[in-house]
Amino acid sequence: MDENGFLVLETVARSFGTQRAVADVTLRIGRGEAFSLLGPSGCGKTTLLRLIAGLETPDAGRILLDGEDITALPPEKRPVNTVFQNYALFPHLSVARNIAFGLEMARVPKKAIQKRVDAMLELTRLQDQAAKKPAQLSGGQKQRVAIARALVNEPRVLLLDEPLAALDLKLRQHLLAELRAIHQRVGTTFIYVTHDQGEAMSLSDRVAVMNEGRVEQVDTPRALYDSPANGFVAAFVGDANFFDATLLETTPQGLARVQCDALGTLWVQSPREMAAQSRVRVMIRPERLHLKDGANRFTATVQDSAFFGPHLRHTLTVGGQRVLVQQAGTDAPPRAGEVVQVSFDPAEARLLAA
Numbered sequence: 001m002d003e004n005g006f007l008v009l010e011t012v013a014r015s016f017g018t019q020r021a022v023a024d025v026t027l028r029i030g031r032g033e034a035f036s037l038l039g040p041s042g043c044g045k046t047t048l049l050r051l052i053a054g055l056e057t058p059d060a061g062r063i064l065l066d067g068e069d070i071t072a073l074p075p076e077k078r079p080v081n082t083v084f085q086n087y088a089l090f091p092h093l094s095v096a097r098n099i100a101f102g103l104e105m106a107r108v109p110k111k112a113i114q115k116r117v118d119a120m121l122e123l124t125r126l127q128d129q130a131a132k133k134p135a136q137l138s139g140g141q142k143q144r145v146a147i148a149r150a151l152v153n154e155p156r157v158l159l160l161d162e163p164l165a166a167l168d169l170k171l172r173q174h175l176l177a178e179l180r181a182i183h184q185r186v187g188t189t190f191i192y193v194t195h196d197q198g199e200a201m202s203l204s205d206r207v208a209v210m211n212e213g214r215v216e217q218v219d220t221p222r223a224l225y226d227s228p229a230n231g232f233v234a235a236f237v238g239d240a241n242f243f244d245a246t247l248l249e250t251t252p253q254g255l256a257r258v259q260c261d262a263l264g265t266l267w268v269q270s271p272r273e274m275a276a277q278s279r280v281r282v283m284i285r286p287e288r289l290h291l292k293d294g295a296n297r298f299t300a301t302v303q304d305s306a307f308f309g310p311h312l313r314h315t316l317t318v319g320g321q322r323v324l325v326q327q328a329g330t331d332a333p334p335r336a337g338e339v340v341q342v343s344f345d346p347a348e349a350r351l352l353a354a
Contacts, residue, residue, distance in 0.1 A: 005064075006031035006189060007052070007157060012061035014047055021047040023213035024061070029191065031066075034183050036192040036200035039210035040236070045193045048210075049159050052191065054078050065156065081150035082159040085166055087142045089134040089149075096121065096130040099149045106153075120148035123182060140171045144178070151186060160192045164199065176202055197237050201225070209233050225285075231352050234283045241289070241323050243282040244354065247274050256351050258282060262319035263298045268349040279354035284344055286313070286326040291334065294343030302340060305333040316342065 005028030014022040022044045029035045037045035050056040052063060054075035062071040070078055089098050099120050103113045121127045124144040134142055143163055150158055160179075164172045180203060183190050194200050200207045201221040208218045209232075217229040228234035231242065245258040245266070256270035260282060268282055291314070300316035300323055312333050314325040325342065327333075334340050 005029065006033075006066055007191075008064040009048075009052075010062050010064070012048070012051060012058045012063065014044075014051060014056055014058050020213050022051065022058075025213075025215055026061075027208060027215065027218065029189065030205075032187045032189055034180075034190045034192065034203055034205045036194060036204040036207045037210060038194060038197060038200040038207050038236070040195055043210040044213040045195075045210050046161060049082070049161055049191065049193050052157070053080055053082050053159055055082075079156040080159060081153055081155040081157075082161060083143075083146050083150045083163045085162045087134070087146045089142060089145055091134050094131050094133060095126055095137070095145050098134070098145055099152050102149065102153045116152050116154075120152045123151070123185065124148045124178075139167050140175055143167070143175060147179075147182065151182075151188065155188065157189045157191060160190065162194055163192075165194075165196075172199070179203060201237070207237075209236060211236075227350065228283070228352070231281055231283070234350070234352065239286050239324060239326075241284045241286065243284075243321070245280050245282050247276055247278050247280050247351070249276055250274070255346055256280075258351070262321045263296075266296045266349070267346040268296075268351050269347050270351045274351065274353070281352045281354055283350045283352055284348065286324040287311075288348035289323070289325045289342055289344050291325060291327065291331075291340050292343060293341050295345055296349075297341060297343045299339055300342050302334045302336055302338045304336055307333075316340070318342075 007029040009025055009027045011024045011026055012022060013024050025048060037048055039045050047056060051058055054073060058071065062069055096117055100113050100117045103116065121130055124147060126144055129137060129141060164175055176199060192203055204221060206218060206220055207224055209216045211232050217224060217233045224233060224237045228237060234240045243260045243262055245260040248257045248259055250256045250270050254270055255267055258266050258268060258280060260266050274280060298318060300318040303315040303317055306313045309329060311329050312327045312331060316323040316325060
């Protein structure tokens with residue numbers, strides 16, 4: 001992977017009337033990287049993808065691919081292909097002809113077309129579907145045809161615009177595994193747009209979390225989950241408990257003592273420089289809370305427990321605030337109305353700006 005940036009966006013902006021869809025976004029995406037744009041509906045991720053594809057023109061900034069400025073290039077001149085959510089297959093053409101269509105339009109010799117189509121059919125495991133029409137295929141098979149058709153032209157960047165959104169959960173999980181395998185085999189730079197944090201986290205080398213046209217944080221899936229830059233990222237990437245607090249002091253060892261409005265005095269990890277007496281938020285993931293006596297102990301009342309197979313999810317209340325706790329599914333659940341001890345290790349919590 002090219003750490004210096006194979007695809008570079010420099011302060012790219014795009015507005016539609018008074019609506020700012022993309023606000024001064026700068027990104028560096030490596031050669032061969034699987035990179036996701038993650039965020040809620042309307043955050044600007046699809047507009048950013050369309051800017052890379054050349055389907056939209058930025059109002060400001062520029063886009064470079066392997067050092068070449070492609071900002072003004074029309075879509076057909078860019079070595080970029082897009083896979084859309086609705087497949088956009090030709091209903092009257094077979095699977096093989098759908099895959100071959102772009103090569104035929106480019107007047108690639110027939111023998112070369114056949115060789116590349118056969119390679120794509122094998123890559124996407126569609127050899128036995130080659131003669132079928134799209135109407136005879138399942139949703140997952142149609143999506144694999146769309147991916148094969150995009151890859152057969154050997155693009156330098158493959159853009160995937162929520163390609164699995166219309167599929168059921170089991171099929172999405174299956175196709176995600178296939179996408180990971182395809183990416184590993186072809187080594188093409190993938191840019192994946194989704195609002196589903198599970199998809200982004202499982203597919204990507206790095207993820208850009210977007211909100212209101214801006215990039216909140218770019219990092220590995222693990223770093224986004226463990227060390228979110230702010231409350232928006234913490235809440236969007238996984239579940240989280242938040243507690244308002246006042247920072248009392250910090251230590252050279254990277255710990256902070258806080259006076260939490262709901263929980264009392266706590267010690268938490270503090271990777272950021274913050275002034276004493278400033279208002280802060282303490283973030284703790286549900287699986288990092290434990291129903292036992294220990295450090296940072298507090299009492300809470302059980303509201304209910306739900307079974308999720310491998311784990312139990314408890315809803316507690318403390319000081320009028322709702323708290324989620326996740327336990328291994330083999331543990332005996334507490335009863336509704338029971339008062340329990342809850343604790344967490346200081347290293348398992350994060351201090352965020354209020």
